Amino acid sequence: MKPPRIPPLDISSLNDEAQKVLQPILEAGRPWNIFLTLAHHPDLAKRWLVFSNHVLFKSSIPAREREIAILRTGWLCQSEYEWAQHEIIGADAGLTSEEMERIKEGADGGWEGLDALIITATDELYHDKKISDTTWADLKIHWSDQQMMDLVFAVGQYTLVSMALRSFGVPLDDFLTGWDSA
Numbered sequence: 001m002k003p004p005r006i007p008p009l010d011i012s013s014l015n016d017e018a019q020k021v022l023q024p025i026l027e028a029g030r031p032w033n034i035f036l037t038l039a040h041h042p043d044l045a046k047r048w049l050v051f052s053n054h055v056l057f058k059s060s061i062p063a064r065e066r067e068i069a070i071l072r073t074g075w076l077c078q079s080e081y082e083w084a085q086h087e088i089i090g091a092d093a094g095l096t097s098e099e100m101e102r103i104k105e106g107a108d109g110g111w112e113g114l115d116a117l118i119i120t121a122t123d124e125l126y127h128d129k130k131i132s133d134t135t136w137a138d139l140k141i142h143w144s145d146q147q148m149m150d151l152v153f154a155v156g157q158y159t160l161v162s163m164a165l166r167s168f169g170v171p172l173d174d175f176l177t178g179w180d181s182a
Contacts, residue, residue: 002169003169004037004168004169004170004171005167005168005169006037006040006168006169006170007037008033008036008037008170008171009036009037009039009040010036011026011031011036014039017042018039018040018042018045020042021039021042021045021046021049022035022036022039022045025049032085032173033081033170033171033172033173034081034085034161034165034170037168037170038164051157052157052161054153055150055153055154055157055158056089059150059154060144060146060147060150061143061147061150061151061154063092063093063094064090064093064094064095065114065115065118066093066150066154067086067089067090067093067095068090068095068099068103068115068118068119068122069118069119069121069122069151069154069155069158070082070086070089070090070154070158071083071086071087071090071095071100071103072103072106072118072119072122072123073122073126073154073155073158073159073162074086074158074162075103075104076122076123076126077126077158077159077162077163077166078162078166079161079162079165079166080172080178080179081165081170081171081172081176081178082158082161082162082165083178083179084172084176084177084178084179085176087100088176103119106119106123107119107120107123114139114142117135117138117139117142118139118151120135121135121136121139121151121155122151122155125152125155125156125159126155126159131148131151131152136148139151
């Protein structure tokens with residue numbers, strides 16, 4: 001990997017604003033490179049964290065299904081950092097290594113039912129910026145309006161994050177293995 005365009009800040013030399021924004025993350029033991037990079041812009045990081053916390057922790061979509069959409073988005077965006085982080089989160093949410101490998105193949109990877117619909121909807125959002133009428137109707141058999149909204153915002157959030165990670169050149173954290181393990 002090339003040197004980062006915006007290198008992560010050193011925890012020992014955070015200014016007051018960055019320290020304040022990152023305090024909950026540091027207390028949780030998650031001073032990951034994504035956060036240390038975004039701390040270059042504390043106002044943006046503060047506001048982004050509110051939204052990203054909803055998408056990741058307060059979404060109405062069950063964790064396993066949310067992670068299918070996030071991993072598929074990370075793969076489509078070719079964001080190694082995003083994939084590597086959510087490979088861990090996806091495993092914690094119940095996805096097997098084999099399922100995560102099949103996420104790379106898309107809907108043709110042997111998916112059925114709701115899982116296939118999530119991947120199809122994610123692909124449509126990424127490519128067409130809209131879920132098709134057919135996929136929408138099929139997903140609505142399983143999900144509420146809130147869940148449909150959370151899906152759209154999850155794919156949008158992780159597309160945005162993938163763009164930032166790749167553009168800024170955020171390096172993998174020491175505990176991440178990247179594409180080699182995926």
